Amino acid sequence: MPDEHAWERVPVAFPNCVTAGPSGAVAHAVSRGATLCGIPVRRATTTPGCFAPDAASACPRCVQRAAATPGRPSPQELLHDKILAADAGPLRDALVEALKQGAPVHPWIRGASAGNVRSSVRLYGAMEGARQADEALRTEGPFGAAEVVTAARRFVVIMPRYTRPVIAARSVRPVAQTPFPAGLTPSPNASAGGTEHAVDGDATLCGIPAKQVTVVRHLFSAEHRSACFTCAERAAT
Numbered sequence: 001m002p003d004e005h006a007w008e009r010v011p012v013a014f015p016n017c018v019t020a021g022p023s024g025a026v027a028h029a030v031s032r033g034a035t036l037c038g039i040p041v042r043r044a045t046t047t048p049g050c051f052a053p054d055a056a057s058a059c060p061r062c063v064q065r066a067a068a069t070p071g072r073p074s075p076q077e078l079l080h081d082k083i084l085a086a087d088a089g090p091l092r093d094a095l096v097e098a099l100k101q102g103a104p105v106h107p108w109i110r111g112a113s114a115g116n117v118r119s120s121v122r123l124y125g126a127m128e129g130a131r132q133a134d135e136a137l138r139t140e141g142p143f144g145a146a147e148v149v150t151a152a153r154r155f156v157v158i159m160p161r162y163t164r165p166v167i168a169a170r171s172v173r174p175v176a177q178t179p180f181p182a183g184l185t186p187s188p189n190a191s192a193g194g195t196e197h198a199v200d201g202d203a204t205l206c207g208i209p210a211k212q213v214t215v216v217r218h219l220f221s222a223e224h225r226s227a228c229f230t231c232a233e234r235a236a237t
């Protein structure tokens with residue numbers, strides 16, 4: 001089914017240059033070594049900033065041609081096209097809706113390592129889809145990652161180079177602290193911190209015997225970056 005949504009286009013920003021006119025400087029828009037009205041850039045003076053069509057000094061022909069230049073697709077449209085390859089479902093539908101309403105896409109990281117993605121877009125156990133997003137980050141990189149925040153939710157899209165994009169989301173409302181003591185297990189990667197589990201009596205919620213974890217003073221929080229995904233899911237129910 002074709003998508004009928006009319007995406008807003010982003011106007012192209014042209015570099016600026018000026019020439020001397022009979023009544024002062026004239027500002028032109030530059031594209032590929034010449035102004036849009038056809039003056040070679042070497043015969044003009046380049047100036048910082050972008051061509052402003054509404055400036056009094058703007059060259060009328062450049063204004064006309066700049067206005068006739070088709071805009072570029074917006075980040076919302078580009079991300080929408082990417083996530084069509086993600087699993088269909090309520091999460092993708094909600095993100096498509098948010099993008100159509102113009103929710104900001106920020107940041108959008110490209111060609112990053114899994115470590116860089118993890119440190120810039122925060123994935124918590126408390127997020128819906130976080131486990132799948134985490135698994136996607138274990139495939140071969142590099143990765144793209146984008147974040148979309150609406151009034152109600154924060155979405156994270158992980159875009160591995162070779163596999164389909166994965167969407168994770170969480171409600172922006174803070175979740176109640178779950179009253180489980182936290183227990184740590186060492187990470188297989190010695191330089192990283194341990195994984196934090198929720199301890200419930202003689203085992204963690206994910207089934208590790210309590211005697212194999214180091215119980216720490218604070219309570220388990222699914223918000224912590226090191227929170228075990230299984231414990232986070234089970235603590236939330």
Ligand SMILES: [Zn+2]
Nearest residue numbers: 028037059062
């Ligand atoms: Zn011009």
Ligand SMILES: [Zn+2]
Nearest residue numbers: 197206228231
């Ligand atoms: Zn656990």
